Amino acid sequence: MESNVSNFNNFIFNSHHGDGLEMGPIEIHKVSTPPHQSTLVKFKNRLKETFFPDDPLRQFKGQSLKQKWILGAQYFFPILQWGPNYSLNLLKSDIISGLTIASLAIPQGISYANLANLPPIIGLYSSFVPPLIYAALGSSRDLAVGPVSIASLVLGSMLRQEVSPTEDPILFLQLGLTTTFFAGVFQASLGFLRLGFIIDFMSRATLLGFMAGAAIIVSLQQLKGLLGITHFTNQMGIVAVLTSVFHTTNEWSWQTILMGVCFLVFLLATRHVSMKRPKLFWVSAGAPLFCVILATAFTFAFKAKNHGISVIGKLEKGLNPPSYNMLQFGSKYLGLTIKTGIITGVLSLTEGIAVGRTFAALKNYQVDGNKEMIAIGIMNAVGSTTSCYVTTGAFSRSAVNNQAGCKTAASNIIMAVTVMVTLLFLMPLFQYTPNVVLGAIIVTAVVGLIDIPSALQIWKVDKYDFLVMLCAFFGVLFISVQNGLAIAVGISILKILLQVTRPKTVILGKIPGTDIYRNLFQYKEAVSIPGFLIIGIEAPINFANTTYLKERITRWVEDFEMEEASKTESNLKFAVLDLSSVSAIDTNGISFFKDLRFLLEKKGLELILVNPIGEVMEKLQRAAETQTLLRPEGLFLTVGEAVAFLLSTIKNPVANNV
Amino acid sequence: MESNVSNFNNFIFNSHHGDGLEMGPIEIHKVSTPPHQSTLVKFKNRLKETFFPDDPLRQFKGQSLKQKWILGAQYFFPILQWGPNYSLNLLKSDIISGLTIASLAIPQGISYANLANLPPIIGLYSSFVPPLIYAALGSSRDLAVGPVSIASLVLGSMLRQEVSPTEDPILFLQLGLTTTFFAGVFQASLGFLRLGFIIDFMSRATLLGFMAGAAIIVSLQQLKGLLGITHFTNQMGIVAVLTSVFHTTNEWSWQTILMGVCFLVFLLATRHVSMKRPKLFWVSAGAPLFCVILATAFTFAFKAKNHGISVIGKLEKGLNPPSYNMLQFGSKYLGLTIKTGIITGVLSLTEGIAVGRTFAALKNYQVDGNKEMIAIGIMNAVGSTTSCYVTTGAFSRSAVNNQAGCKTAASNIIMAVTVMVTLLFLMPLFQYTPNVVLGAIIVTAVVGLIDIPSALQIWKVDKYDFLVMLCAFFGVLFISVQNGLAIAVGISILKILLQVTRPKTVILGKIPGTDIYRNLFQYKEAVSIPGFLIIGIEAPINFANTTYLKERITRWVEDFEMEEASKTESNLKFAVLDLSSVSAIDTNGISFFKDLRFLLEKKGLELILVNPIGEVMEKLQRAAETQTLLRPEGLFLTVGEAVAFLLSTIKNPVANNV
Numbered sequence A, B: 001m002e003s004n005v006s007n008f009n010n011f012i013f014n015s016h017h018g019d020g021l022e023m024g025p026i027e028i029h030k031v032s033t034p035p036h037q038s039t040l041v042k043f044k045n046r047l048k049e050t051f052f053p054d055d056p057l058r059q060f061k062g063q064s065l066k067q068k069w070i071l072g073a074q075y076f077f078p079i080l081q082w083g084p085n086y087s088l089n090l091l092k093s094d095i096i097s098g099l100t101i102a103s104l105a106i107p108q109g110i111s112y113a114n115l116a117n118l119p120p121i122i123g124l125y126s127s128f129v130p131p132l133i134y135a136a137l138g139s140s141r142d143l144a145v146g147p148v149s150i151a152s153l154v155l156g157s158m159l160r161q162e163v164s165p166t167e168d169p170i171l172f173l174q175l176g177l178t179t180t181f182f183a184g185v186f187q188a189s190l191g192f193l194r195l196g197f198i199i200d201f202m203s204r205a206t207l208l209g210f211m212a213g214a215a216i217i218v219s220l221q222q223l224k225g226l227l228g229i230t231h232f233t234n235q236m237g238i239v240a241v242l243t244s245v246f247h248t249t250n251e252w253s254w255q256t257i258l259m260g261v262c263f264l265v266f267l268l269a270t271r272h273v274s275m276k277r278p279k280l281f282w283v284s285a286g287a288p289l290f291c292v293i294l295a296t297a298f299t300f301a302f303k304a305k306n307h308g309i310s311v312i313g314k315l316e317k318g319l320n321p322p323s324y325n326m327l328q329f330g331s332k333y334l335g336l337t338i339k340t341g342i343i344t345g346v347l348s349l350t351e352g353i354a355v356g357r358t359f360a361a362l363k364n365y366q367v368d369g370n371k372e373m374i375a376i377g378i379m380n381a382v383g384s385t386t387s388c389y390v391t392t393g394a395f396s397r398s399a400v401n402n403q404a405g406c407k408t409a410a411s412n413i414i415m416a417v418t419v420m421v422t423l424l425f426l427m428p429l430f431q432y433t434p435n436v437v438l439g440a441i442i443v444t445a446v447v448g449l450i451d452i453p454s455a456l457q458i459w460k461v462d463k464y465d466f467l468v469m470l471c472a473f474f475g476v477l478f479i480s481v482q483n484g485l486a487i488a489v490g491i492s493i494l495k496i497l498l499q500v501t502r503p504k505t506v507i508l509g510k511i512p513g514t515d516i517y518r519n520l521f522q523y524k525e526a527v528s529i530p531g532f533l534i535i536g537i538e539a540p541i542n543f544a545n546t547t548y549l550k551e552r553i554t555r556w557v558e559d560f561e562m563e564e565a566s567k568t569e570s571n572l573k574f575a576v577l578d579l580s581s582v583s584a585i586d587t588n589g590i591s592f593f594k595d596l597r598f599l600l601e602k603k604g605l606e607l608i609l610v611n612p613i614g615e616v617m618e619k620l621q622r623a624a625e626t627q628t629l630l631r632p633e634g635l636f637l638t639v640g641e642a643v644a645f646l647l648s649t650i651k652n653p654v655a656n657n658v
Helices: A039-051 A065-076 A079-085 A088-115 A120-125 A129-137 A149-160 A169-192 A196-201 A204-227 A238-247 A254-276 A278-302 A334-363 A369-386 A395-403 A410-432 A435-447 A452-461 A463-479 A481-501 A546-565 A587-602 A614-624 A639-651 A653-657 B039-051 B065-076 B079-085 B088-115 B120-125 B129-137 B149-160 B169-192 B196-201 B204-221 B223-227 B238-247 B254-276 B278-302 B334-363 B369-386 B395-403 B410-432 B435-447 B452-461 B463-479 B481-501 B546-565 B587-602 B614-624 B639-651 B653-657
Strands: A505-510 A517-519 A532-537 A574-578 A606-610 B505-510 B517-519 B532-537 B574-578 B606-610
Touching: A039 B463, A065 A079, A079 A129, A088 A120, A088 A149, A088 A204, A088 A278, A088 A395, A088 A410, A088 A435, A120 A410, A129 A369, A129 A410, A149 A169, A149 A204, A149 A334, A149 A435, A149 A481, A169 A196, A169 A334, A169 A369, A196 A334, A196 A369, A196 A481, A196 B546, A204 A238, A204 A254, A204 A435, A204 A452, A204 A463, A204 A481, A204 B587, A238 A463, A254 A278, A254 A435, A278 A395, A278 A410, A278 A435, A334 A369, A334 A395, A334 A481, A334 B587, A452 A463, A452 B587, A452 B614, A463 A481, A463 B039, A481 B481, A505 A546, A505 A639, A517 A639, A532 A546, A532 A639, A546 A587, A546 B196, A574 A639, A587 A606, A587 A614, A587 B204, A587 B334, A587 B452, A606 A639, A614 B452, B065 B079, B079 B129, B088 B120, B088 B149, B088 B278, B088 B395, B088 B410, B088 B435, B120 B410, B129 B369, B129 B410, B149 B169, B149 B204, B149 B334, B149 B435, B149 B481, B169 B196, B169 B334, B169 B369, B196 B334, B196 B369, B196 B481, B204 B223, B204 B238, B204 B435, B204 B452, B204 B463, B204 B481, B223 B238, B223 B254, B223 B435, B238 B463, B254 B278, B254 B435, B278 B395, B278 B410, B278 B435, B334 B369, B334 B395, B334 B481, B452 B463, B463 B481, B505 B546, B505 B639, B517 B639, B532 B546, B532 B639, B546 B587, B574 B639, B587 B606, B587 B614, B606 B639
Parallel strands: A532 A574, A574 A606, B532 B574, B574 B606
Antiparallel strands: A505 A517, A505 A532, B505 B517, B505 B532
């Protein structure tokens, strides 16, 4: 890489300004073409960059066969990596954090299952099997696995469009499990096919808007529990819910409302305390379980059930029953479950991967995105056969896990064991747990999804991103959860396309006393050179923008000529295109240069190209083999050299006829 | 623009390297932020560049009100521009070219109507009204307006999927006219809404593949006429047609085949002559009419009709009957006609605009894309009420028009008048015209759409474009005309997205004896600087690629450290990101810098940014107001200055603590 050899390629624009030819003080350097690579090699490199940007096989290089096997096994089962070095000290930390997240996982599991319109116990089942699988397969040390609010909301709302969870609860559960199966298969496939970058298409702005909208939708759904309404709407939209709430004021129960407000205030207060003092994380972590216990005891003691406070009711004891026979592949709802599976799969992956990456960066270890997808996917696919619905790494619980000092994925095992004990022995205790406390827990959990400071930051930095955020937010509120998301993603992609369709072109000028040329608009001190129009193009040149670029450059030339017409000394002779920022070109782009040269020649201008980079240079050269694309003298390495050389030819016109 | 004032903005990265601070021989220049513009101004500029890149109102600036009215009228009716200066000399040229294209338009009109499964006379009607409208509204001087093969094929094949033209010819005609209406409305709307760039999304490669595939499909359809088959398949696919052809060998008529082969050979020969010698353009221009006359006379003289040669049959005399009552807006086929209208509308626009631009560039006049769309759109919408189907500027006929020396759109008027005379007086003559000669005319016309040299050129220059072309070609042949097109457009857009998702990152080195830094891979003479890793990013940084970029840069750093580990003298201190080619950034990109800096610091590396351009600089600055994004010394105008300055701080560590 560091050779100093001047092996100039035998280059077609075989010009008179050869190897470092010097014209008086002007030194001219040649534009090189990258060394030749066969199409196959390029294709291989392209594939590698597209699908294996993290080069996962690097660690296998130069290892013995046995070592490769061990590394391979550790690659697929990270537990083999940290397991053998596990110590009592680590275990102590993991027990503390595991118990802490269990105390959160039990009430949240029941609540989120409620949100997804599934039986509450499914939420507990989902906090038992998936964490165990993740502990063996996952590479994050901080992820706390279990049901999450967003995926629960989307699963519930999408399935509810076609099946009623109250009228046909068994079918609804079957569809929920089938959806989970498809979500898992889809997630694992993304990982296996190395298509993980699909989740990158949800930008920060999209997610912020989406999560805030979803938080409001989720909170509105909790009005059912918090107000004690029995006849609640089946719809999700803000309008439908509020209409339903105010049409059923006669159903509101003051006892429920009082109890709900008390718990909500308490939970929000503990949340506030923990946010102000991170060391007191256990205050908000323990609060939900504390509320559940308190509310259950209260309801039991005062027989509040008879005073209009609805309770969870009897839950069956015992571990997850197998549920592979519940998966529905032949029914008419197949399309619905696949679609719901893909959307909840993507959403829960996005959350899980983002959480994993955040904490990995904090603790300075690596999380492999594609591997995580496989782990989460397998966990969901297997989960769907053991009565679990969609799970992933939950942001709030993982944060608690981290703050509680978890060291390895073993904290998930501790949590699972705690949930197992609950399932085996403590289920009857939940019989008197009032629904209102679950509502308060959910609202407290999702309030954190509304991130106003970040929204303000986005407004400040990027107005278009803010628009994307608003679209996601209002789309979720007023259209539907999945369509709001789709609209925001669509607008994000539209922005990329618009940037390519309407690339920026800037006029460059010289910064006095240097050879540096920069945007005249950005650098007020830069000056333009009489007789030269120096244009920088800041995008790849391709089919989507060649027409625009031709029109835009023509307009620059005409504007410039009009401006110059008022002066006497100079007239425009050269249009210099700085191609430093043109990262790629296609066949339309090649024709663009031909057409532009033709257009400019009719106006008496010469087209000069500066610094075409690798791919662009290569394609220009290949195209030039069959057609005259450029004057040989029309290519320079820097704008400075181009201007210096061309100015010298104007002064010594003889030099031009070499 | 050309002021030389050093009005440096009061800049946040308020560093110690102030206005031209000199450290011994090292001169350091500051990175400027572009002058502040309000969001509204930026939004206006963005809108203008997106929708009015050609600045159509420029000519109105500074004109008197009366002059503005005149210019306005001329803008919408270009005939007012050239009409008043029309002269006898121009008329002479236009008559010659008008008659020449009429001699092509009459047989082609009948043939293409046949191809669209419409009554032959519709093709003649469509060569009468639309050219007159275009002559008043259009700004191209060379466009010869009338039915074209591709749009006819697509219209026929799409409608035929739901309605049979043989079983219900009246409904089929109604749907054809309704489709034409929607095509016109869609085209005119694209123009009015300044959305003309939508047609840019069909790249050259897509069009080449599509047209070649369509040419083959069209030619295969002509086997019906050329072989004299009566029971022909309704489908378009290559497999269905060939199966049908070889299952009906008993229907083949040797008289028809003989006649077809003779005319085909003759027509292809005249085409060859005209291509070899452009001056003999009239040979191929006149040949189709000559063939029609000869074939009609022959059939009439020898009563060949009775020998199994099928003829057009009786055609009604008279001009276009009104057909607004034929438009079907309430039927169940509304969706079909809208869809077909949009697709044929886009296809015919693409052809018309491309033809107009090609000849405008040759003769050095301007064709305004959006205005042309309005003209073509109105022509089709009005046409649909006067028994005309989709028309546009046909490539082959416009080429003949140009070669025949047309001067203005008046040649279209001459052609329309000739067609009018034909409609009024000569229709009975076509009664004996054999269908086989129409087939031969179509095949000869579409053979020109298969452009193998251009395909080879694409293979040479850009393999991905070649793939797009193949997809369009085989998609049209084996799937369907519209899906083949959709697949090719989809793949083209995917390429743009992939370029953004997986941007190129290159390692830069210094070209010896200069301050120029270039790609080490492209410039073999460039050398890397010990202790520095200089990375160029060649794409906007946004949500779709920040994850990738983080992984890729980490990999570069690790590779580099491994390489450096073998040497003793140096270890990596600085990661320099050259942002010259980063044309835009979003909020994910801002976080990217923060995360990257954090990642690199853990590895003991300092992140240095070089030359952020306008928008990027602005957003970095705004983000930096609320968070510490960079060390103040971490920003430079050029890589050369960054390296020189940082090397000096390593040598004089005291200077670092200013």
